[in-house]
Amino acid sequence: MEQLPLSEPVLLVLLSLAEQPRHGYSILKDVEQISGGRVVLSTGTLYGALQRLLGQGWIERQVENESSRDRRVYRLTSRGRRNLQSEVARMEQLTKLASLRIARSEV
């Protein structure tokens, strides 16, 4: 029922979780790394997005056995993975269109 498209911050959070379950701060660092340092999420953006994604059932809390630190680990749900895939498919289509339009206009 939720409509795409995703914002870049949220997309990067999901891509980070697509690789493996992570906790918030780990997502923060991973996003910075995979974006080549270009995207540095503020904690407000991150934790707000996590709450929203939880509410929509795209991600879920992972239960931990014993970790000394106060970490909250999240993982993609199958629903979240499906939605992420369709979102990426949409992006690919849009990117292809964009490349065509730009190329055509340069001739």
Next chain:
Amino acid sequence: MEQLPLSEPVLLVLLSLAEQPRHGYSILKDVEQISGGRVVLSTGTLYGALQRLLGQGWIERQVENESSRDRRVYRLTSRGRRNLQSEVARMEQLTKLASLRIARSEV
């Protein structure tokens, strides 16, 4: 000085203008067409975006000789075209990363 990324509505407006100069309503119809009917801009979104893009120097008004109808035709500036190209390059990079991450997680 303006930072990317662009929202999907604005990106589609720019792609529409990348092909040829258009007036507002024409952009509206073109965006609907190139997005396969998926994106239907509200006029609030469209005219707001056009004002912003004018202010940032990404697009400019085209002077008309004589058209009966009250049309305001816009075209991309060279600055706008450069920025659009770098934005599309960014999207391609992000899309590539996304495909990799998703593919890897499916194995």
Next chain:
DNA sequence: GGACGACATGTCGGACACTGACATATGGAG
């Protein structure tokens, strides 16, 4: 000539996401 729908531009309030600043607390290194 009158009605109606497509064309054409615009404003405005509400909803919502992103940002930056602030707050708090723990772990490890020196």
Next chain:
DNA sequence: CTCCATATGTCAGTGTCCGACATGTCGTCC
């Protein structure tokens, strides 16, 4: 013991998008 990285969270401000409303023209059909 001090400092920094780790770790999570809130909040006010800002900007964008959307839907509704407003206004007017042009062409066509009856």
